Amino acid sequence: MTTLFIADLHLDDSRPHITELFERYLASDDVRRADALYILGDLVEAWIGDDDDAELPRRIAHASRALRDSGVPVYFMVGNRDFILGEDFAARAGFTLLDDGTVHNLYGRPTLLMHGDVLCTDDVAYQTVRKQVRTPEWKANIMAMPLAARRAFAAKARQDSRAHTGSTMETIMDVNASAVAEAMRHAGVDRLIHGHTHRPAVHDLTLDGKPAERIVLGDWYEHGSVLKVTPEGSRLEGLS
Template structure:
């Protein structure tokens, strides 16, 4: 009995070896015999809409749909790169969409699931942009553009993101401890699983005198990263490219 978590794959045509690793992993016995697979955001480097006619979204949908068809639920939570992913693609891909901040029971232990970016409250500039792009009005305006225009917009957004990341202290881009504690206390849990920061680790916490933990998922830029949760433990492991 194992539940699997991945995030921050940032799949992109420029890194075909990672897309192949993703497809191969989803076809593995480990995934096909899991209790569930959770993808906690940033599955792709950028998502320009469910109507994207490029090859990559089609490959993703085939891989995840095959997992669902094998009887394994596939849960998906949008991140800061794929927040435009919606119900149409979710149906094709066999996803069950989750709200950021969902609590799921994992073998008797309620666990808070997040992408993680909302916890980075010290990065004021990022939070301002996040607030803007999550409004229905902004999203409707972007999705009304042609696919070519959206691709150009996404390329510029990635470049702006790289500049921001390169000029901002790492400590500012990490999660804020008070934000973590508040989220966990409000949810009534002693375990949080999230991605976004690309700093895989299991952090023991003291939550108002009670033992708790925060588990951070790794990214897939150079290799894979998977969290395996069982009734007895939670383990982060890497996946290598053949």
């Protein structure tokens, strides 16, 4: 019995080998034998809408739907790069959409699942932008734009993101320990799984005097990264 977690693939036409790795992985025996696959956000570098007619969304939907049709549930949680992905694409891809901050019981252990960006509370500039772009009005304005204009907007947003990342201290862009503790305390769990920071690791914590665990998923910029959770425990593995 194994449940799989991935995040921060940032699939993009500029890195076709990673898209191919994603397709091979979803078609592999390792995944086809799993109890479930969870994708915790930032599946793509930029999502411009469920009506995107480019090849990449079609390939993603085909690979994911084939996995779901083989009997493996595919759960998806939006990240900061694909937060306007909606029910139309989810239906095509066979995704079961999850809210950020969902708690799922994994082999008897309730586990908090998050993308992770909301935990980076020290990055005030990012949190301000995040709040602005998550409003229904902002999303409606974006979706009213032609596809070509949305592609141009997404390209500019990626440039701005790289500039912000390059000029901000890494410690500011990491999760805030108090925010982590509060999220876990509010959810009533002793294990959190998230992505976003691209710093794969298993962190042992003490929460209200009791042992707890925070697991950070790796990104897929150079190679793949997966978390395997079993009744006996969990481990992070690389893919190539």
